[in-house]
Amino acid sequence: MTLVTQAPASSLDPIQLVLDSVTSPLTKAAYRTALTGFLGWWTEQGSPPLSKAVVQRYVTVLVADGRSSASVNQRLSAIRKLVREAADNGQLGIFEAESIARVKGIKKQGQRTGAWLSRTQAQELLLAPDVSTLRGLRDRALLAVLLGCGLRRSELVNLTFEHVQQREGRWVVLDLTGKHGRTRTVPMPGWCKAAVDAWITAAGLSTGHLFRPTAPRGSKVLARSSLSHEAVALIVRKYGTQVGRSNLTPEGVSLAPHDLRRTFAKLAHKGGAPIDQIQLSLGHASIQTTEVYLGVDQNLENAPCDVLGLSLKGG
Known part of the structure; x- marks a missing residue:
């Protein structure tokens, strides 16, 4: 499969291009999953020329499927890496790569603090x-x-x-x-x-x-x-x-x-x-x-209001 829209065709595997550019095993695994999903969807759409509009449509699909902002943004990060590597290796036009790289991620609502043990x-x-x-x-x-x-x-x-x-x-x-x-x-x-x-x-x-x-x-x-x-x-x-x-x-x-x-x-x-x-x-x-x-624990014994320095007595 080739990602070319204007540049000459190439036999290089676009996913492997990305995997070869990172060193962390966890990042490789995450990028492989993200790009396999994206390219699978892209193929189902008839492999249209890659553009900012196509990637924005994919982001909309992910959000509609209930993906979290973190999941969407991770996949979008992998796609940005993909188009940059594809452009550097002649598989995608520079203009398309730069426009896709500008696709905005999903704004996080609040911050998940994860779990911990007592x-x-x-x-x-x-x-x-x-x-x-x-x-x-x-x-x-x-x-x-x-x-x-x-x-x-x-x-x-x-x-x-x-x-x-x-x-x-x-x-x-x-x-x-x-x-x-x-x-x-x-x-x-x-x-x-x-x-x-x-x-x-x-x-x-x-x-x-x-x-x-x-x-x-x-x-x-x-x-x-x-x-x-x-x-x-x-x-x-x-x-x-x-x-x-x-x-x-x-x-x-x-x-x-x-x-x-x-x-x-x-x-x-x-x-x-x-x-x-x-x-x-x-x-x-x-x-x-x-x-x-x-994280932040609310302390009701020493609350912020206790150190304001105000009173009804004045002075």
């Missing part, structure tokens, strides 16, 4: 794995790193022994490369390091990736170098269900790895950690993003 729930989750088994030791260490360091799922699966170092008298995850290539160092609590040590000692690991797949019965480590993103999600969901947190929201969304990242931020903030230090641990470019993770 301290009691987080503690229960941490103690849920059966540590008499090798797999249970691994799962406890995995949950400990997600809760204790606030790592993203992609960061966890790429975590290696070289990342865990001592600096200034404490254990840290050193020079971790996260989203958008930003590098940071994340402090690691002692109980988290203890959980990791118990796992790697039992597994006989000393180099390479920290978290590995285990045999079906959890009796030994498999040869594969690291866990998959899907495996991490399944592990978190499993123990979330086990401790009665399978439905964290009214929509019935299961416990996810990112919820533990939010939990790290929420518990740290409640414990008195400065928000700028939480931001550094999470690797957020903007403190506003960190504030979204924290």
